[in-house]
Amino acid sequence: MIRLTTKFNVQESCYLDVRDYTWMMLKKFWQFSNFYGEYCSLPPSQRQQFLQSRQSTK
DSSP: OOOOOOOOOOOHHHHHHHHHHHHHHHHHHHHHHHHHHHHHHSOHHHHHHHHHHHHHHO
């Protein structure tokens, strides 16, 4: 079996940017998941109040 590989010369700072971006996106996903979980756990009658209280705290 023949294996094709390509070697790229990438600066280390580029890797740090990717790690920072990945960590930032992971935190945003975590925040959204927590928000959506709380939202879905409420009865429909309280969801609008929950949204309004979240907007007023920002």
